[in-house]
Amino acid sequence: MPQLSSGGGDDLGANDEMIAFKDEGEQEEKIQENAFTERDLADLKSSLVNESEINQSPNAAAVRRGQQGEHRGFPEKHREHLDGVSKQDGGMYKTPAYPGYPFLMLPDPYLPNSSVSPSSNKVSVVQQSHGMHPLTSLLPYSNEHFSPSPPHLPTDMSQKTGVHRHQSQDLSGYYSLPPGSVGQITPSMGWQSQPVYPSLSSCGFRQPYSSNLPSASSYSRFPHSLMLGPSGMHPTGIPHPAIVPPSGKQDHDQYDRGMYVKPQVEAKREKEPKKPVIKKPLNAFMLYMKEMRAKVIAECTLKESAAINQILGRRWHALTREEQAKYYELARKERQLHMQLYPTWSARDNYGKKKRRKREKQQDSNTDPGSPKKCRARFGLNQQTDWCGPCRRKKKCIRYLQGGGCPSPTSSDLSAIDSPPSPSPAHHRLYQHQRPLSPVCSPPPTSLSTRLPLSPPTHTRLPPEQSAGKRSDLHQTASKHTHTHLELSGKQTHSSTTALSAAKAAGLSLKVLTETQ
DNA sequence: GCCCCTTTGAAGTCT
């Protein structure tokens, strides 16, 4: 298990996380003891994964390992680089014990990112993920904002790091970490500063960056509009991928997509440059998803992300601890890098935006006497769990939508609430969501039945960090997602119906699903 | 054209 810190103290990762990794190593025996149980559960869950997954990928781990064997160049380079970093910073990164990072399928580790490469407008996700540096799942955020030549930056940055950065116009796309990110990264994070990647040494560094640049920490919790240039550049001129510029194809600022009617104040705001959004660093599972999504898509010929994510979730649980640990490690590095790049950033910065937007929408609707909320209020219905009486919709009252406002309830309306009609396909989701136990929708769609909190989840595998007790109880997830947990072979499996849904989506016959249930 | 779905994990807020 990786020993990530030598106690240098500059590791920005949470101590408990590191302890967790350490614990994981120390608790190897424990792990092995539990391995069978965990494995059984994982296998049980995995068995629910769709047929194609089973047929085409009888042993995903084996496949992955095979791929690792085939394409070990990049991970090795990366590890070598980390070694270099470790040496450089006094061992901040003890070389992970992993045989390689998970981003291993790439035949060419420097494949252009789809959004970057001018020659590949349509690069598959596989390529995209493969082109990602393990440390920088961040990079896909805004690669198109690569600006190879931050003009305002000093020019002798490489002197201290020993990196000779050739001018290059082409390589930025091959390695999407913003060319200069290292410039503001402390030496410990300046993994690019090591000339590990020959091609990287010239990766977009048209100009060397001065080591005299103020460290990112020297910037206070920056207003992004000030800290970032008009193109979403970091103050150092580094367009970090986590930065979502106000405009651009990525369109990550879903909060500003005009979903809600913007009041006049916001109209004024539109004139002002929008603040780029720095996204959260990806967690381990997100990194895993990014890497494996294309594979699942290819194997299962699925396109719907929800189904794919279900499969990926199951595969995630089917991973061994070691395999998961790779991603936890990557995620940890990701957070570290993010923290280095945006020391003043907090998840709070992006917190509650959707909620605020919904609230604003709700406030708008509250001012309308025919709003669903008012309608529900007149019906004496629960605002959260009941739907608008006359049309039996929770979110939007049809009559309200038709402009007539929500009428006073009639006796038939009220009776209809008690015995709602068979929902139309379009209505089914909403209806099922509100009345999950209604026999009308029996058997409920598995994707919806997963919302029924029937029993607490039993996770078959604790992530390393969780083993240290840092993470909040997994019941959080259960309470959040209110999964259904089926009794399966005497063992409760987490999200079994979710798996069923995924399997169903993946093409398993309903008969099989029913038998499984 | 926006939102939902669906997953897990991290980190936030709330009680």
Add this chain to the structure above:
DNA sequence: AGACTTCAAAGGGGC
């Protein structure tokens, strides 16, 4: 402290 909520990615589908 523990429970709960939000966001991160992705893209098809619904409305």
